[in-house]
Amino acid sequence: MNNNGPEGVFLILRKDGFIEKIIDHGSNIPLTIESFVDLMDMGSQAKASLFIQEINDKGAAYNWELNLKNLKTYHFSGFMADERIYAVGAARKEDMIKIYRLVDTELPETPEMGPSAGGDVKEELFDELTRLNNQLSAARRELLKKNMELEKALKEKEMLLREINHRVKNNLMIISSILNIQSRYVKDRDDLMLFREAQSKARAMAMLHERLYTSGKHRRVDFGEYLRGLVRDLYQTFLSDPGRIALETDIDEAELDINTVVPLTLIVNELFTNAIKHAFPEGKKVE
Known part of the structure; x- marks a missing residue:
């Protein structure tokens, strides 16, 4: 990996949070860890479970701060597609999209994803994150405006x-x-x-x-x-x-x-x- 590239990780999970694939980008996460919750330190494990639950309930979750076992704080986003969860974590929030883009070239096709579904899933993942990011930014601006008016x-x-x-x-x-x-x-x-x-x-x-x-x-x-x-x-x-x-x-x-x-x-x-x-x-x- 390029030392100047973003630090993070891309994960393919089952709906229950069990890890099927890890693509590491300098996070040094052990590849033997079996579940998303086990990636986290004790203080973030309950929040990690809620992250998985929100994706199951709402189809997506954006920008959750979680502490890994090495005590690094990562920003995680993810969405549901084809009965799987596709999630990205990065040391910096702005690096999440960069990790998604790296997935386009580094994520091989897998039997679980199907021979032609990989590109569509990766494109949908990037589009979904961009849409959520834009919605969140607009909502924050509107909320800030309303709060100022109410104050x-x-x-x-x-x-x-x-x-x-x-x-x-x-x-x-x-x-x-x-x-x-x-x-x-x-x-x-x-x-x-x-x-x-x-x-x-x-x-x-x-x-x-x-x-x-x-x-x-x-x-x-x-x-x-x-x-x-x-x-x-x-x-x-x-x-x-x-x-x-x-x-x-x-x-x-x-x-x-x-x-x-x-x-x-x-x-x-x-x-x-x-x-x-x-x-x-x-x-x-x-x-």
């Missing part, structure tokens, strides 16, 4: 959602601030409590959108952490004398969808404010 669209969507959450949070905080300013002019205790309840709901929703904005999840919320912050905020809002009622929380961690978190937030807000308003008589200290 761009996803980034734009994420930026839009972050901006929406940020703006909603800011608007809710403005509402909360307006309610807080207006409450200073309210003298009636019950009316003042109504202002504080409305303010607490606005702040609770603002905290939720702030968490969505900073987490980057957009649809999921770490509810345990959020709920602890919400309860602390309500505690500070509704108790003018925090020493009168002690706050203790025992909240499990849970990640919930935003559609679940919103009603739960309003329920917790309502339960907490009702407890502060009605559960403890005026002036009673609770531990």
